Amino acid sequence: xxxxxxxxxxxxxxxxxxxxxxxxxxxxxxxxxxxxxxxxxxxxxxxxxxxxxxxxxxxxxxxxxxxxxxxxxxxxxxxxxxxxxxxxxxxxxxxxxxxxxxxxxxxxxxxxxxxxxxxxxxxxxxxxxxxxxxxxxxxxxxxxxxxxxxxxxxxxxxxxxxxxxxxxxxxxxxxxxxxxxxxxxxxxxxxxxxxxxxxxxxxxxxxxxxxxxxxxxxxxxxxxxxxxxxxxxxxxxxxxxxxxxxxxxxxxxxxxxxxxxxxxxxxxxxxxxxxxxxxxxxxxxxxxxxxxxxxxxxxxxxxxxxxxxxxxxxxxxxxxxxxxxxxxxxxxxxxxxxx
Amino acid sequence: xxxxxxxxxxxxxxxxxxxxxxxxxxxxxxxxxxxxxxxxxxxxxxxxxxxxxxxxxxxxxxxxxxxxxxxxxxxxxxxxxxxxxxxxxxxxxxxxxxxxxxxxxxxxxxxxxxxxxxxxxxxxxxxxxxxxxxxxxxxxxxxxxxxxxxxxxxxxxxxxxxxxxxxxxxxxxxxxxxxxxxxxxxxxxxxxxxxxxxxxxxxxxxxxxxxxxxxxxxxxxxxxxxxxxxxxxxxxxxxxxxxxxxxxxxxxxxxxxxxxxxxxxxxxxxxxxxxxxxxxxxxxxxxxxxxxxxxxxxxxxxxxxxxxxxxxxxxxxxxxxxx
Numbered sequence: 001x002x003x004x005x006x007x008x009x010x011x012x013x014x015x016x017x018x019x020x021x022x023x024x025x026x027x028x029x030x031x032x033x034x035x036x037x038x039x040x041x042x043x044x045x046x047x048x049x050x051x052x053x054x055x056x057x058x059x060x061x062x063x064x065x066x067x068x069x070x071x072x073x074x075x076x077x078x079x080x081x082x083x084x085x086x087x088x089x090x091x092x093x094x095x096x097x098x099x100x101x102x103x104x105x106x107x108x109x110x111x112x113x114x115x116x117x118x119x120x121x122x123x124x125x126x127x128x129x130x131x132x133x134x135x136x137x138x139x140x141x142x143x144x145x146x147x148x149x150x151x152x153x154x155x156x157x158x159x160x161x162x163x164x165x166x167x168x169x170x171x172x173x174x175x176x177x178x179x180x181x182x183x184x185x186x187x188x189x190x191x192x193x194x195x196x197x198x199x200x201x202x203x204x205x206x207x208x209x210x211x212x213x214x215x216x217x218x219x220x221x222x223x224x225x226x227x228x229x230x231x232x233x234x235x236x237x238x239x240x241x242x243x244x245x246x247x248x249x250x251x252x253x254x255x256x257x258x259x260x261x262x263x264x265x266x267x268x269x270x271x272x273x274x275x276x277x278x279x280x281x282x283x284x285x286x287x288x289x290x291x292x293x294x295x296x297x298x299x300x301x302x303x304x305x306x307x308x309x310x311x312x313x314x315x316x317x318x319x320x321x322x323x324x325x326x327x328x329x330x331x332x333x334x335x336x337x338x339x
Numbered sequence: 340x341x342x343x344x345x346x347x348x349x350x351x352x353x354x355x356x357x358x359x360x361x362x363x364x365x366x367x368x369x370x371x372x373x374x375x376x377x378x379x380x381x382x383x384x385x386x387x388x389x390x391x392x393x394x395x396x397x398x399x400x401x402x403x404x405x406x407x408x409x410x411x412x413x414x415x416x417x418x419x420x421x422x423x424x425x426x427x428x429x430x431x432x433x434x435x436x437x438x439x440x441x442x443x444x445x446x447x448x449x450x451x452x453x454x455x456x457x458x459x460x461x462x463x464x465x466x467x468x469x470x471x472x473x474x475x476x477x478x479x480x481x482x483x484x485x486x487x488x489x490x491x492x493x494x495x496x497x498x499x500x501x502x503x504x505x506x507x508x509x510x511x512x513x514x515x516x517x518x519x520x521x522x523x524x525x526x527x528x529x530x531x532x533x534x535x536x537x538x539x540x541x542x543x544x545x546x547x548x549x550x551x552x553x554x555x556x557x558x559x560x561x562x563x564x565x566x567x568x569x570x571x572x573x574x575x576x577x578x579x580x581x582x583x584x585x586x587x588x589x590x591x592x593x594x595x596x597x598x599x600x601x602x603x604x605x606x607x608x609x610x611x612x613x614x615x616x617x618x619x620x621x622x623x624x625x626x627x628x629x630x631x632x633x634x635x636x637x638x639x640x641x642x643x644x645x646x647x648x649x650x651x652x653x654x655x656x657x658x659x660x661x662x
Contacts (some may be wrong), residue, residue, distance in 0.1 A: 006369040027544075029455070029610060030456070030457070031451060031454045031455040032610055034611075046457075048459065051608060051609065052545065061545065061546075061575055062575045078594035132459065132460070132477070133460070133476075134459050134460055135368060135459075135460050135461055135462060135475075135476060160472060185362075200460075200476060203476065204460075204476065205367065205462065206367070207370070230375075233375065233376060234373050234375060234400070236549070236552040236553050237552055238547050238548045238549040238551075238553070238606075239546075239547040239548055239549075239554040240547040240549045240606075240608050242547075243545045243546075243547045243608075244545075244547075244608055252574055254574070256577070265577070267574050268575060270547075273548075273574075274561075274565060274567070275565055299538065304432075320367075320371065322608040324395075324549045324552075324553050324606035325369030325373050325374055325395065325425075325607075326366055326370075326371035326372055326373045327373055328371075330367060331366065331367065331373075
């Protein structure tokens with residue numbers, strides 16, 4: 001397997017970033033990592049994951065879609081789309097890598113979202129295998145193996161060396177582009193590291209969380225459950241869970257009048273917000289119970305119903321650590337579980 | 340102390356003084372505690388928790404809860420009683436429908452502070468003589484209690500319960516805190532340094548609105564930032580100006596009403612020290628209009644809602660803002 005020693009990792013980053021934009025997770029503060037555009041000398045974060053998910057690269061929080069200019073009775077529509085440049089995201093975890101597959105199902109099915117596709121086409125996802133999962137991790141519940149992450153190219157760290165495994169055509173191209181810096185290495189220690197991580201995964205407190213009670217065919221019993229009242233009781237209706245979530249994909253489209261023209265933009269929306277999907281007649285979900293239920297029904301019932309049984313959660317655990325009142329999908333699943 | 344709370348809550352439920360209890364529910368781990376309303380003794384026995392990791396201020400929930408049938412028991416830490424009082428003063432909480440038990444306050448432990456020490460896979464946290472014993476997937480870790488103290492408890496302003504019907508534990512005093520230290524530090528910066536500090540912080544904002552929604556002073560039925568009729572509704576910040584605007588307007592709106600409970604900074608997923616904006620207002624109000632603590636009572640007139648002939652002239656306020 002091709003590898004590079006840990007001491008040379010920054011040389012590799014320098015080489016990649018000389019050719020295209022490179023993003024890596026760095027520590028902004030202790031226990032607060034974020035993806036940053038690589039600049040020489042930046043240190044790869046040792047944190048398990050970033051606070052914001054990697055979905056931002058393909059589905060940014062805000063983006064302009066089109067400009068409109070009124071000229072008497074004519075409206076001029078300006079297509080402001082530009083071809084994205086090639087970029088590399090290094091150090092994406094298995095959960096976030098899977099989330100791209102979920103987002104693809106939404107944005108790349110007909111009609112294709114050209115804004116999303118543009119970035120997806122130009123982005124190379126380099127994932128990093130997990131060796132030290134957290135108590136909030138439950139990706140295995142959704143069939144993810146964090147020791148062998150998806151992505152265009154997977155990277156494995158055995159404590160001394162980073163090993164590279166290309167998984168797609170794009171990944172092969174990426175490995176080829178850096179091949180002069182890599183050398184053939186002995187991956188025997190790697191198997192041990194992976195085995196160790198798998199054993200930890202089995203012992204995690206959420207290792208036995210099951211999806212058996214959920215799925216597209218459980219609509220009525222879950223929707224009508226009397227548990228939603230208790231579960232949603234303390235929800236403050238903020239958007240933290242939806243905004244740190246790697247799979248939440250809802251957005252709002254609005255027009256902004258600059259005084260000279262109209263800028264049509266979209267921005268992340270949250271089903272937890274009181275004006276979510278508000279229409280001319282008003283809001284279809286008037287209580288926090290309904291809004292709260294929407295989020296979990298979407299991930300556990302509606303999404304699998306429309307996507308061959310695939311759930312809309314990847315078990316990254318971000319909502320577990322960030323919800324202001326510590327309510328989250330794990331508590332919801334455990335409460336609604338049919339034992 | 341938790342047992343005493345459960346015992347007393349059960350008595351008050353049994354004798355009909357209250358029909359519900361506002362408290363906290365334990366979660367999957369030792370730290371993921373959720374505010375909750377309890378209706379039975381069984382629920383209290385099974386799920387009620389109030390320990391070193393129980394930080395949430397439940398006062399805001401009482402706006403809604405005090406409008407329901409029957410009386411509710413609220414267990415309030417000293418800092419929570421200020422929020423509660425302020426909401427009574429603003430006619431948001433119906434005082435008669437809440438039975439308040441003052442409970443001891445912090446200093447509370449914040450799990451984020453433990454995680455910042457690169458301790459991960461946390462299964463449980465125990466306080467043994469002010470040393471935290473932390474059980475993790477990777478073994479047992481220890482750290483001094485004081486290093487894990489919640490940001491909101493670091494500069495505690497008061498151990499006094501400003502409102503209660505009875506107490507569990509002792510009542511304390513208003514403290515001489517150094518809570519304005521960081522504000523002074525910011526004041527002593529040059530305008531550019533201060534601007535850079537706040538841009539650095541506010542650029543992290545993801546506009547999740549957690550700070551606003553958790554804030555006991557933010558109780559508008561429809562916030563201007565959510566209301567399309569306001570003309571400044573704003574679901575996401577388009578640029579740095581809008582990022583700043585949301586937080587600065589919010590700080591202005593709660594000025595003179597913010598009790599400095601610290602919930603805004605506690606819930607921020609991006610660790611923005613939002614409470615510093617509010618503390619700046621509190622410090623300025625103190626120096627311009629005389630010492631004032633929001634929530635300390637329910638009868639006094641708030642400095643920004645009051646006029647007296649010895650109020651400082653607007654020009655003085657203006658001059659202070661000029662470098």
